[in-house]
Amino acid sequence: MKFLLTALLALIFTFMQAQVIISEYSSSNLRDFEDNFGEHDDWIELHNAGNNDVNIGGWYLSDKESKPKKWGIPQGTIIEAGGYLLFWASGRDVAVDGNFHTNFKFTQTNGDEFVIIANAAGTIIDKSAVELTALSHSRGRRAGQGLLWFIFTQPTPGYANEGAWYKAYTPRPKIQTKAGFYDNAINTEVTGTAGFDLRYTLDGRNVSVDDEIYTGPIEIDATSVFKVRHFSTDTLVLPGLMDFATFFINEPETKLPVLSVASDEAITLADGDRNLNPISSFEYFDSNGEKKATSFGELDSHGQDSWINPQRSLDWISRDEMGYNSGAKEKIFNYSDRDEYQRIILRASGDDNYPSVGDFDHEGSTHIRDEYVHTLVQKSDMHMDVRALERCLVYLNGVYWGVYTLREKPDDHDYTSYTYDQDKYDLQYLKTWGESWAEYGGDNALRDWEALRDYILSSDLSDNTTVQKIEEQLDLTSLMDYMIANLSVVSSDWMNYNTGWWRGLNPDGGHKKWGYIMWDNDATFDYYINYSGVPNTNPDAQACDLEGIASYMDFFFPTDTTWVVTEADSFFIDGQWYVYPADSFYVYPDLGKHEKIFLKLIEENTDFRNRYFARYADMNSTIFSCEVMTTTLDSLLAILEPEMPRQIERWGGSMNEWKRNVQDLKEFIAQRCQLINAGIAECYNLTGPYNVVLQTDPPQSGSIQFNTLTHTTLPWTGEYFGNMTQSLVATPKAGFTFEGWQSSNGQTTFADPAKASTTATLGAPDTLTAVFRNLTATKDQDVVTLSFYPNPTSGLVSISDGSYANGSPYEIINADGKKVASGQLTNHQINLEGLVSGIYAISVHNADKVAMGKVVLMR
Numbered sequence: 001m002k003f004l005l006t007a008l009l010a011l012i013f014t015f016m017q018a019q020v021i022i023s024e025y026s027s028s029n030l031r032d033f034e035d036n037f038g039e040h041d042d043w044i045e046l047h048n049a050g051n052n053d054v055n056i057g058g059w060y061l062s063d064k065e066s067k068p069k070k071w072g073i074p075q076g077t078i079i080e081a082g083g084y085l086l087f088w089a090s091g092r093d094v095a096v097d098g099n100f101h102t103n104f105k106f107t108q109t110n111g112d113e114f115v116i117i118a119n120a121a122g123t124i125i126d127k128s129a130v131e132l133t134a135l136s137h138s139r140g141r142r143a144g145q146g147l148l149w150f151i152f153t154q155p156t157p158g159y160a161n162e163g164a165w166y167k168a169y170t171p172r173p174k175i176q177t178k179a180g181f182y183d184n185a186i187n188t189e190v191t192g193t194a195g196f197d198l199r200y201t202l203d204g205r206n207v208s209v210d211d212e213i214y215t216g217p218i219e220i221d222a223t224s225v226f227k228v229r230h231f232s233t234d235t236l237v238l239p240g241l242m243d244f245a246t247f248f249i250n251e252p253e254t255k256l257p258v259l260s261v262a263s264d265e266a267i268t269l270a271d272g273d274r275n276l277n278p279i280s281s282f283e284y285f286d287s288n289g290e291k292k293a294t295s296f297g298e299l300d301s302h303g304q305d306s307w308i309n310p311q312r313s314l315d316w317i318s319r320d321e322m323g324y325n326s327g328a329k330e331k332i333f334n335y336s337d338r339d340e341y342q343r344i345i346l347r348a349s350g351d352d353n354y355p356s357v358g359d360f361d362h363e364g365s366t367h368i369r370d371e372y373v374h375t376l377v378q379k380s381d382m383h384m385d386v387r388a389l390e391r392c393l394v395y396l397n398g399v400y401w402g403v404y405t406l407r408e409k410p411d412d413h414d415y416t417s418y419t420y421d422q423d424k425y426d427l428q429y430l431k432t433w434g435e436s437w438a439e440y441g442g443d444n445a446l447r448d449w450e451a452l453r454d455y456i457l458s459s460d461l462s463d464n465t466t467v468q469k470i471e472e473q474l475d476l477t478s479l480m481d482y483m484i485a486n487l488s489v490v491s492s493d494w495m496n497y498n499t500g501w502w503r504g505l506n507p508d509g510g511h512k513k514w515g516y517i518m519w520d521n522d523a524t525f526d527y528y529i530n531y532s533g534v535p536n537t538n539p540d541a542q543a544c545d546l547e548g549i550a551s552y553m554d555f556f557f558p559t560d561t562t563w564v565v566t567e568a569d570s571f572f573i574d575g576q577w578y579v580y581p582a583d584s585f586y587v588y589p590d591l592g593k594h595e596k597i598f599l600k601l602i603e604e605n606t607d608f609r610n611r612y613f614a615r616y617a618d619m620n621s622t623i624f625s626c627e628v629m630t631t632t633l634d635s636l637l638a639i640l641e642p643e644m645p646r647q648i649e650r651w652g653g654s655m656n657e658w659k660r661n662v663q664d665l666k667e668f669i670a671q672r673c674q675l676i677n678a679g680i681a682e683c684y685n686l687t688g689p690y691n692v693v694l695q696t697d698p699p700q701s702g703s704i705q706f707n708t709l710t711h712t713t714l715p716w717t718g719e720y721f722g723n724m725t726q727s728l729v730a731t732p733k734a735g736f737t738f739e740g741w742q743s744s745n746g747q748t749t750f751a752d753p754a755k756a757s758t759t760a761t762l763g764a765p766d767t768l769t770a771v772f773r774n775l776t777a778t779k780d781q782d783v784v785t786l787s788f789y790p791n792p793t794s795g796l797v798s799i800s801d802g803s804y805a806n807g808s809p810y811e812i813i814n815a816d817g818k819k820v821a822s823g824q825l826t827n828h829q830i831n832l833e834g835l836v837s838g839i840y841a842i843s844v845h846n847a848d849k850v851a852m853g854k855v856v857l858m859r
Contacts, residue, residue: 153166725751
C-alpha cells in the first residue's frame, strides 16, 4: 500500500511537471515590449496547460544544455492553471514585484543556445534550440498543435498565442561574386534555392516582394550595393535573410579602409532627417580592399551642433535581434586585438568638419582637431578612455560620402565589457552635455556620485587620510589627466558640455574607481565657440585659467543639483481624472563640479598639488612636447591629405583654404607647446622649468622612474619645475646594484641620495645620475667563482673558499638585480633568513678579489 501511494504521488508530480511547457520566446525584442526597467529585453513565456496550479519555485531556466540549473526560479513562484508566466532574459539576475529577470541573455546568431526549463533536480522538462527570428518576431506554440513551433509576427508575451502565425522563413541565398573593387564592369552570380523567387536591388534598398526577379547574371558597371532575397508563394512562409555585397567599379584608389552602409533611408538620414533609424547592411573593407566584416543593424544620427554641416556624423549599431550577427567581427583598430564591435561611430570630424557651413564660428576648420587630440591622449597612456580612431571612406547606398573616422565608443557597455569586464548592469556612467544624466546606473549612479562629490567639497582636504579615502573611489590621476589634457589643448567646450565619468561595480573587473573620458575635442586650439567661458583661448593660455572656467560654471549652473521627490496625486479636470504617480528626479543638474573638486584639492593638499605639477611636467616632457605634438599631427595629416581633394570635390571648399587652415593650426601648436610650462610656473609660484637629463652610470645598467614615467632608454631629457619635489626610483639590471644618486651641478637636493627610491628638489638645470655597481667585474679586483653548500639550501650556506676571513663583507642580489641583504661573514657562513624562495647571487669581497656564486633558496 505504501509503495502504491508513493508511486501515485510520483505519477501526479510527473504529470504536473508535464503540464508546464515553454510556450513562446523572443530574442528579437528591440522596440516592442518593455520590462519593468524600461528596457527591451529578450523574454521567455511558460504556460501551464493543466487544470491545476503548479509551484515551479526551485525550478530552473537556462540557455545551455550543459548547464540546466543556470538560473533558479524563486521559491513560491506559481503558474496558475491554464496561465502564463513571463521571464525576462536580461542578464540582471533579479526578481522585483513579480518581474523575473534571468542571469543570462540570448544571442540568437551564436547558433548554440537553447531555451530550457528544468525541475528542481535539474532534469530538463522542456527545451528548444533558439532559432533565428526577424526583428519583432517570436517563436511559439499554438493551442491544439502539440509541441510544434511557429513564427509569430505579433508576439503576445504573457498571453495565449492567437495572432498571425507562419511556418518558416525562406532560406538565405548566396552571392558568389566577390565583393570589392574592380576596374571594369562585372557580372554577378547568385546561388539560390529552387522553389523560391529570388529578387534583388542595386541601389542599397532592402529587398521587397515588389523588386525585380533575378533570372541570371546581371552586369554592374557602376558602384552598387547588390542585395538578394528569397520569397515564397506559400503565404505561411516569410521572407528570410538577405545576402548583400558592394561592388566598387572604377573608383579612385585609396589606402584607407572603406565602409559601405546601405538601406532604404540611409541617405535621407545623412541628409539631415535625424529622426530616422534605417535598418541597414554594413560591409567593412580593409586598406587592401578586402572585405573583412559584414553586419546588419541600425544607422543612427550622431552629434549635436555638428549636424549644421552638410556632411554629418553617424552611429552604427549591429543588432542581433535582426538575425544576421551580433557585431562586425574584425580587428578594426590597429592598436587593439579586439575583433568584434557592436557599436561604432562614423565621425565626420564633428564641428571641425571641412568644409564647414562657412559661418564665423566655423572659420579655420581642418577635419582633424578631435582626431589629433584623442591620438595624443591615447599615445600618452593617460588615465582616460578615448574615442580611438581609424580613418576611412564611407559610401552610402553605393554613393561616395567622404572622409570619416571610425571611432570606438567608450561610453557604451560593448566597450566597457571588453576592455574592463564591466557589463551593462555593472556600470555607473554619468555624462554632462548642458545638463547631467546617467547613461548607465540610473538614480543610484547619480546619488552615489553626488554623495562623493559633496563629501569632497565639505571635507578638510589638508588631511592626507581624507584624500586617501577619496582616492579609494576616485582615480585622482584620471582627474589630473582630464585637466592636463584639456588645458594643454585649450579646450573651450568641456566641463558644462562633453564631460563623461564612470566606474564599474563588478569587483572582478577593472576601472572600479570613478574616472574620465575624452569626448568631442573639436573646440580646441582657439577654434569654434567658447562654450565654457575659457578666459584665454590663445597659445599663452595658462593652467590657472581653470579658476575662470570655474567662475563661468557658477554662471552657467546658477543653482546646485536638487533631488526632488513628488508624491502620487490625481486631478479631476473637465470631467476626466488625471493620475500622476510618485516620481523622483534631479533639477538644475550641475552634478559634476569637477573643477571645484580639483581646485579644492590643489588649494588644500600639498601632496596632491605636488603630484599634479609632477604629472603635468611628465606629460609636457613627452606627449605635449613640441616634438611629439608636431610629429603626431604630421603623421595624421599624411593619412588625411591624399583624400582631401576628393572630399572637397564632394562637399566643397578648396585645397588652398584647407591648407591655410592646417597651417594656422600648426602655428598655434608650435607656439602653444613652448608656453605651457612657463604658464604653469607663473600660475603656481614654481621655479623653472629646468632642463633635466636622466642617465645611469655605467650606461645601460638600469632604468629610472621619474615621477609617473619609467625611462628605460637613457639618457633622457625633460623639463621640470623647482620649488616642488620630484620622485625618483632607480632599478638596476641583473648583475648590478644601486650605489647612489649624483647631481652634476650640486644644486639638486636629494632626500636621501643613498636610497634607490627617494625624492629630489631641483634648483637649476641638472643631470641626475643613478650610479650602479657591476657585481660581475670591477676595475681593481679579480672576479672568481665561489661555490656554496648546501645548494639548494633552506637558509644557511657555507663558502667553499677558506681565504675569505670572518668579517669579509657580502651582498645578496635577487633575480631582479636588487640588493636584498648584506652583512659580514661569520664562521665562513651566510644566513639567507628572511628571504623568499628563489635564486640569489652572492658576492663576497676582500682586498684583492671578489667572489661570485649562485644559491637556490628553497623554503
